[in-house]
Amino acid sequence: MVTHGALTVYAKIKPGMVEQLRLKLYEIHTPPNDIETNPIVPFKSITTIHFARFVILEEAKDLKGNTISPSLVLSTNYDKPLNKHIEELAQIAGAGLEEIFNYCVGFERGDDLAAFIKKHKMSCAAFYKGTPYRSVPRILREAELREDIANYIDKQVKSDKSFNAHTLRNKIVEYVNSEKRYAWICNKENPTFLWKVWFLISKIFCVLTITPVAVLAAICGIIPIRIKERQDSSEKNVLEEEKILKLVNEEDKIVQNQLTHLVDIKPGWFRLITLKFVLFIINLLAIYKFNKGELGSIPSIHFARWVIIDNGRRLLFFSNFDGSWENYLGDFVDIAAVGLTGVWSNTVDFPKTKFLIFEGATDEQKFKTWTRAHQIPTQVWYSAYKLLSVQNINNNSAIREGLTGAMSDKEIKDWLKRF
Amino acid sequence: MVSNIEFKDIQGLIVRGYNELPASCFLLLNITDVVKARQWLRIISEEITDGISKPTQKAVQVAFTYAGIKKLGMGESSLRSFAREFKEGMTADHRKRVLGDLGESNIAKWQWGGPANEEVHIMLMLYYSLEKSLEDDCAIQVSKFNGVQLIKRLDSNLSTLQKRKEHFGFLDGISQPLIKGFSKQGDPRFMVEPGEFILGYGNEYHKLPDSPWVSGAENQSDLLPLLQDGGNNYDFGKNGSYMVFRQISQDVLKFWKFMDDATNEGGSDEEKRVKLASKMMGRWPSGAPLVKCPERDDPAFAEDNSFEFYHADRDGLKCPFGSHVRRSNPRNSKGPTPEESDLINKRHKILRRGRPYGTYIESFDPVEIAAHSDLLKDRGLHFICFNTSISRQFEFIQDTWINNSKFQGLYNDPDPISGNPLGRCKSETGSFTIQAEPVRERIKDVPAFTKVIGGAYFFMPGINAVKYLASIR
Numbered sequence: 001m002v003t004h005g006a007l008t009v010y011a012k013i014k015p016g017m018v019e020q021l022r023l024k025l026y027e028i029h030t031p032p033n034d035i036e037t038n039p040i041v042p043f044k045s046i047t048t049i050h051f052a053r054f055v056i057l058e059e060a061k062d063l064k065g066n067t068i069s070p071s072l073v074l075s076t077n078y079d080k081p082l083n084k085h086i087e088e089l090a091q092i093a094g095a096g097l098e099e100i101f102n103y104c105v106g107f108e109r110g111d112d113l114a115a116f117i118k119k120h121k122m123s124c125a126a127f128y129k130g131t132p133y134r135s136v137p138r139i140l141r142e143a144e145l146r147e148d149i150a151n152y153i154d155k156q157v158k159s160d161k162s163f164n165a166h167t168l169r170n171k172i173v174e175y176v177n178s179e180k181r182y183a184w185i186c187n188k189e190n191p192t193f194l195w196k197v198w199f200l201i202s203k204i205f206c207v208l209t210i211t212p213v214a215v216l217a218a219i220c221g222i223i224p225i226r227i228k229e230r231q232d233s234s235e236k237n238v239l240e241e242e243k244i245l246k247l248v249n250e251e252d253k254i255v256q257n258q259l260t261h262l263v264d265i266k267p268g269w270f271r272l273i274t275l276k277f278v279l280f281i282i283n284l285l286a287i288y289k290f291n292k293g294e295l296g297s298i299p300s301i302h303f304a305r306w307v308i309i310d311n312g313r314r315l316l317f318f319s320n321f322d323g324s325w326e327n328y329l330g331d332f333v334d335i336a337a338v339g340l341t342g343v344w345s346n347t348v349d350f351p352k353t354k355f356l357i358f359e360g361a362t363d364e365q366k367f368k369t370w371t372r373a374h375q376i377p378t379q380v381w382y383s384a385y386k387l388l389s390v391q392n393i394n395n396n397s398a399i400r401e402g403l404t405g406a407m408s409d410k411e412i413k414d415w416l417k418r419f
Numbered sequence: 420m421v422s423n424i425e426f427k428d429i430q431g432l433i434v435r436g437y438n439e440l441p442a443s444c445f446l447l448l449n450i451t452d453v454v455k456a457r458q459w460l461r462i463i464s465e466e467i468t469d470g471i472s473k474p475t476q477k478a479v480q481v482a483f484t485y486a487g488i489k490k491l492g493m494g495e496s497s498l499r500s501f502a503r504e505f506k507e508g509m510t511a512d513h514r515k516r517v518l519g520d521l522g523e524s525n526i527a528k529w530q531w532g533g534p535a536n537e538e539v540h541i542m543l544m545l546y547y548s549l550e551k552s553l554e555d556d557c558a559i560q561v562s563k564f565n566g567v568q569l570i571k572r573l574d575s576n577l578s579t580l581q582k583r584k585e586h587f588g589f590l591d592g593i594s595q596p597l598i599k600g601f602s603k604q605g606d607p608r609f610m611v612e613p614g615e616f617i618l619g620y621g622n623e624y625h626k627l628p629d630s631p632w633v634s635g636a637e638n639q640s641d642l643l644p645l646l647q648d649g650g651n652n653y654d655f656g657k658n659g660s661y662m663v664f665r666q667i668s669q670d671v672l673k674f675w676k677f678m679d680d681a682t683n684e685g686g687s688d689e690e691k692r693v694k695l696a697s698k699m700m701g702r703w704p705s706g707a708p709l710v711k712c713p714e715r716d717d718p719a720f721a722e723d724n725s726f727e728f729y730h731a732d733r734d735g736l737k738c739p740f741g742s743h744v745r746r747s748n749p750r751n752s753k754g755p756t757p758e759e760s761d762l763i764n765k766r767h768k769i770l771r772r773g774r775p776y777g778t779y780i781e782s783f784d785p786v787e788i789a790a791h792s793d794l795l796k797d798r799g800l801h802f803i804c805f806n807t808s809i810s811r812q813f814e815f816i817q818d819t820w821i822n823n824s825k826f827q828g829l830y831n832d833p834d835p836i837s838g839n840p841l842g843r844c845k846s847e848t849g850s851f852t853i854q855a856e857p858v859r860e861r862i863k864d865v866p867a868f869t870k871v872i873g874g875a876y877f878f879m880p881g882i883n884a885v886k887y888l889a890s891i892r
């Protein structure tokens with residue numbers, strides 16, 4: 001069984017080096033290079049990476065007017081364990097990563113790359129995964145398997161008109177079993193029974209301890225929050241056309257898209273604590289509730305993470321999702337407004353909220369404008385399976401599971417619908 | 420219910436489709452002399468058909484591209500207040516992936532509106548009851564042109580229109596959103612807020628849609644109302660709407676030949692052919708929805724629009740997930756629950772006002788079609804729709820539903836009628852899956868039967884706003 005991790009490496013860029021670093025990153029995906037095979041970070045060869053990105057956080061001023069110097073963030077969604085992932089990074093892309101981190105404070109050529117990565121690793125405040133327990137090789141294998149069976153069905157249906165659901169499944173199972181290259185289907189890649197029991201116990205423990213705390217926090221927090229909300233100045237989000245163009249020019253090139261979003265957290269300890277608490281709850285929900293491919297009914301998110309950076313001054317959000325920005329943001333507004341408002345109402349310029357979680361994101365135009373205003377360009381972005389949606393990946397696994405064991409007639413009928 | 424909608428200021432095409440005026444032509448104009456063009460526009464503005472009149476002889480409408488409004492002299496800051504999609508235009512480089520304007524639909528090959536064509540500024544739309552009056556009056560209109568120059572004339576065709584068929588032979592113009600405050604009312608669950616189609620009214624989020632404005636300093640006339648945001652800007656957008664125009668060419672022979680090849684098992688079979696095409700469309704040629712009569716066409720249901728998918732056809736066994744009608748309006752089948760789906764669906768609606776062009780070949784038989792004397796003439800659809808948010812409505816439908824090969828859990832199935840998977844999936848063809856028991860039928864290598872050969876984003880202002888444009892100095 002494989003679980004997913006979110007690695008966030010945050011490093012300050014050496015003074016005056018931003019532009020050179022930008023050029024280096026540009027080189028990674030610009031012809032004659034391409035993102036998958038380029039000699040700097042040949043992503044396709046790194047088998048533990050689902051999605052990866054490099055982002056430059058430009059020099060900025062915090063709310064007090066202090067300068068935040070520019071930094072580089074490397075993010076990966078990887079197959080655990082972390083050590084093995086970092087080892088693979090160093091082994092396959094060591095030279096390229098050294099070149100890149102050489103532009104960062106605290107790293108000089110020849111330094112220990114793995115140690116640097118570990119030292120600059122930030123923990124996420126919340127992490128959501130849409131395809132749990134699926135390693136990259138597993139996702140690719142299962143996609144191939146599904147396509148092959150689908151072709152087999154096409155042929156079978158043409159040659160024999162008299163089949164029924166039962167005989168068809170038997171034929172498919174027989175076919176797959178006869179192919180040596182599919183020997184892996186019997187491998188156990190899902191959580192074991194023992195693991196499930198442990199998971200259930202921890203879930204119950206969590207619900208029992210967190211619920212009263214959350215209720216108490218809500219009761220204590222509600223009035224100060226309302227007071228603060230009413231004092232919030234109205235939002236002033238201006239869209240810079242040039243930046244928006246930069247963003248959209250990189251969108252809609254493959255089945256998935258990415259979003260990098262960076263915004264100042266409202267001043268004061270109260271907002272920071274509220275934010276941390278909401279993200280803590282979201283993280284638990286992501287672990288215990290939204291663990292079957294949907295984040296609050298949104299079926300299109302592969303990975304999403306929130307990271308609080310710069311000593312609680314800024315909130316960084318990364319996500320990888322299927323389809324367009326418009327669709328993604330629309331889902332946010334239409335289906336998940338409460339959760340998102342709960343998080344981002346603690347950041348500046350967010351559309352007006354009520355009681356932390358209401359209104360806010362439901363103001364569709366303002367919410368979309370706010371999101372674009374704080375979205376930042378991602379210099380390098382990689383997807384290990386650019387033609388697969390979350391729904392595809394999870395459906396492929398269900399197809400694979402249906403190849404072993406006994407099934408009732410109803411189960412067979414439902415299973416065949418998956419093609 | 421007394422409606423607060425100012426039909427008198429709204430251009431009539433937004434209110435009605437002018438079925439009684441089947442003869443029409445669209446004139447694409449380029450402004451050559453701004454001062455004269457404004458004078459000409461002032462005269463035209465008196466002729467514009469409003470949303471109250473029910474014309475039986477003639478109707479006139481006018482719409483502008485961003486370049487056109489800029490040319491007419493609107494100020495910088497006011498120009499910025501238009502929607503980004505409109506400002507960038509239909510052919511902005513990144514938009515081709517969203518709209519699928521790649522491959523055969525590549526904007527470089529367009530006949531108008533593309534980067535290689537003359538810049539379109541204004542579209543004058545003329546509708547008549549008789550073809551003869553169209554010819555006569557159109558000539559008069561052209562002779563009156565002053566400061567504007569005709570780039571191209573787009574005609575729509577009577578023979579298809581009178582039967583209300585599009586060129587593949589299917590009844591069109593059946594399903595339209597029902598709008599609150601309009602005369603035609605229906606089930607309140609499906610009534611859509613007017614602000615989805617007309618600026619200045621509440622939308623489906625119970626907010627006023629962002630509307631283009633002119634600053635107080637710039638507004639020398641009393642034609643525009645004050646913007647309802649407390650500031651000193653005037654609402655240029657009020658009673659106007661963004662109009663999407665796409666000329667989509669249809670390859671009728673390719674379409675029916677493909678249907679024939681895919682169903683031809685030891686002999687050509689019209690019934691099978693039509694059934695496959697109907698599976699792709701989601702309605703039969705008569706218009707009858709597949710959900711209501713999955714096995715064969717039944718003209719008794721021709722105009723039926725009272726169907727849903729969630730309860731009647733959750734697994735797509737009657738109307739495939741990938742069919743044009745199901746994906747351009749998934750009704751209650753998109754989740755999370757059917758009720759929420761209905762609600763969310765109302766945020767992705769367009770008001771369609773398109774018309775077919777070119778001569779109609781009335782046949783489902785590729786041999787007959789191939790032999791037709793008019794075969795080589797171009798035919799297709801002048802796709803026209805109105806919305807107040809191009810990105811959330813038209814572009815969303817085109818991208819997230821129509822072009823998207825992953826729609827509703829599918830793998831490689833773009834819309835067989837008007838989809839193009841080149842943007843994200845980089846493939847020229849897609850498959851089409853017909854959900855069935857015990858197992859689906861999958862048709863592979865479905866090519867594109869349509870291609871876009873011209874188009875632009877327009878703004879169709881309220882009548883007073885047109886007068887405002889004419890009054891700019």
Ligand code: HEM
Pocket residue numbers: 585586587589590591592593594595667668669700702743744747748769799800802813816817821836837869
């Ligand atoms: C040549 C291309 C096209 C053809 C031949 C075509 C044909 C049709 C037909 C026959 C119908 C069913 C009649 C009806 O419900 O009114 C229909 C419905 C519809 N089409 Fe198209 N169409 C084309 C392009 C498009 C495009 C580009 C869009 C939008 C981006 C679109 C959006 C719709 C919508 C929203 C409906 C109504 C669905 C419903 O409410 O049930 N169509 N089309």
